[in-house]
Amino acid sequence: MAKIVKKSVIPIYAVAAVWAVWALLLPLYHAAHFVLAAAVSTVAWAVARKVCKDTVLIVPDPKPEPVSTGDPALDALIAERDRALSEMKRLNASIEDPVISAHIDHLETVTGKIISHVVAHPDKQSQIRRFMDYYLPTTLKLLNAYDRMDETGISGANIDGTKGKITDMMSTISTAFDRQLDALFGGEAMDISTDITVMEQMLAREGLGGTQLGS
Numbered sequence: 001m002a003k004i005v006k007k008s009v010i011p012i013y014a015v016a017a018v019w020a021v022w023a024l025l026l027p028l029y030h031a032a033h034f035v036l037a038a039a040v041s042t043v044a045w046a047v048a049r050k051v052c053k054d055t056v057l058i059v060p061d062p063k064p065e066p067v068s069t070g071d072p073a074l075d076a077l078i079a080e081r082d083r084a085l086s087e088m089k090r091l092n093a094s095i096e097d098p099v100i101s102a103h104i105d106h107l108e109t110v111t112g113k114i115i116s117h118v119v120a121h122p123d124k125q126s127q128i129r130r131f132m133d134y135y136l137p138t139t140l141k142l143l144n145a146y147d148r149m150d151e152t153g154i155s156g157a158n159i160d161g162t163k164g165k166i167t168d169m170m171s172t173i174s175t176a177f178d179r180q181l182d183a184l185f186g187g188e189a190m191d192i193s194t195d196i197t198v199m200e201q202m203l204a205r206e207g208l209g210g211t212q213l214g215s
Helices: 011-025 031-051 071-093 098-120 122-151 156-183 188-203 210-214
Strands: 001-008 055-059
Touching: 071 098, 071 122, 071 210, 098 156, 122 156, 188 210
Parallel strands: none
Antiparallel strands: 001 055
16 A cells, blocks of 8 residues: 655645735735744744645555466466465454464465466376365365454354364464475485485496595
8 A cells, every 4th residue: 555645735725815905905015024024924833834735645655556477377376376375365364363364474485375376387286276275265164264263253062163173273383384385395306306316326336426525
């Protein structure tokens, strides 16, 4: 949100009115007359400035134009990421419980990384299908339920029991999201492990591996 301050023009009109009235009704042919008129106009400006407040306009930030990747599936994935992260921010601002808030912070970060990684590697879309279709929307559903119950401001067996279950579940959800992100790097980890094994074997054959480098 941007704030635009529009200053009132009334103080300027007040100064002009003082000089106009003075010129019509009072003398203006000595320096002292001008000094006195200036002093009166200054007082008029200060009074008008205090009485007539500035107008503050709140201008919403312009929404960025969506950028298309050229792939409808990826565009939909990006849109869902932005929607989910926006909803998490809203819930985090609404829910006051520090434990829930800390989990939402973590989930927001990990969710962004998961989807951004898949956008950069479209061949991995199938790996997060269940995450997108069930785990993420169900997590948002649970957090929304907590938020609605928390807003009631009352304590009861159903409300307290449900909120407690959701709070307990958040640790499991955070761990699951972490594992989903970790799983996306499984292929790369295997490739790097293979590269390391091959390099170790080549270094050994050339007599460059192990402690021989220092001999």
